[in-house]
Amino acid sequence: MLDRAAGALIQPLVHRLARMVAATGIGANQITLIGFGLGMLAATLVATGHTLPAIAAILLSRLCDALDGALARMTQVSDFGGFLDIVLDFVFYASIPLAFALANPQHNALAAAALLAAFIGTMASFLAFAVIAAKRKLTNLAYPGKSFYFLGGLTEATETLAVFVAMCLWPQHFAALAYAFAALCCVTTATRIWWGWRSFR
Numbered sequence: 001m002l003d004r005a006a007g008a009l010i011q012p013l014v015h016r017l018a019r020m021v022a023a024t025g026i027g028a029n030q031i032t033l034i035g036f037g038l039g040m041l042a043a044t045l046v047a048t049g050h051t052l053p054a055i056a057a058i059l060l061s062r063l064c065d066a067l068d069g070a071l072a073r074m075t076q077v078s079d080f081g082g083f084l085d086i087v088l089d090f091v092f093y094a095s096i097p098l099a100f101a102l103a104n105p106q107h108n109a110l111a112a113a114a115l116l117a118a119f120i121g122t123m124a125s126f127l128a129f130a131v132i133a134a135k136r137k138l139t140n141l142a143y144p145g146k147s148f149y150f151l152g153g154l155t156e157a158t159e160t161l162a163v164f165v166a167m168c169l170w171p172q173h174f175a176a177l178a179y180a181f182a183a184l185c186c187v188t189t190a191t192r193i194w195w196g197w198r199s200f201r
Contacts, residue, residue, distance in 0.1 A: 010066060017063075018070035028072035032085050035064025039092035046099035051168040058096075058168070062161055065089060089157075090123055096164050100174045111175035111182075118182035121189035122155060129196050138199075153188035155181065 021031065042057035065085070072081050094116060101112035163181045167174050 014063075014066045014070045017067055018074055021067065021071055022074050026071075028068045028075065029078075029081050029084060031064050031068040031071055032081065032088060035061045035068065036088040036092060038064060039088075040095065043092075043095035043099040046096060046168065046171075047102040049103055049171075051171045055165055055168045058161070058164055061092065062157070065157075086127075090119075093119060093123075093160060096167070097178060100167060100171070100178075103171070104174075108174050108178075111178035115178040115182045115185070118185035118189070122153065122185045122192075125189050125192035125196070126153075129192060129199075132196070132200055136200075153192055155184045155188045159184070 038057050038061035042054045042061060045051070045054035045057060068081070068085060072078070097112040097115045097119075101109045160181075163177055167177050170177075
């Protein structure tokens with residue numbers, strides 16, 4: 001829901017950074033892998049109880065996620081780059097709830113499982129819509145620079161990032177935050193199914 005606004009807000013910074021990185025010869029896929037490595041560092045920090053440092057790793061990881069696309073558009077866009085980006089993004093998103101479950105299984109495991117199940121709904125509806133949209137040659141004017149059709153929803157990357165940061169700030173409230181966000185993810189999945197019915201029937 002907030003991705004377009006957030007993207008517009010950080011776009012000038014991302015473009016400046018992309019120009020600087022392009023001058024060094026570092027490629028977009030390398031930035032994707034660096035961002036994924038930072039995401040896995042964040043998950044490791046969460047799992048070991050270091051939630052405040054994990055916030056920095058999460059934010060840097062997501063900055064790389066914005067930077068790789070901008071860099072690709074300045075240099076060379078590739079199908080593999082788009083594929084790698086979305087696959088590693090989804091692995092990162094799943095790793096943070098899992099990390100909280102590992103950090104405190106007794107209190108967090110069930111809530112983490114509920115959130116991961118809800119993530120499956122949002123991710124499956126997102127990717128399934130993209131597959132059919134590509135088959136029908138549909139384009140999303142709201143996200144013209146993306147590698148494939150980006151279907152929005154109530155819970156997008158910006159909202160997920162905000163919830164992850166909140167979980168790291170208040171790890172004692174992980175379960176409540178996870179259940180609440182899982183419910184919102186279910187709403188997103190339902191609206192995407194409705195949009196799919198409306199678009200593809």
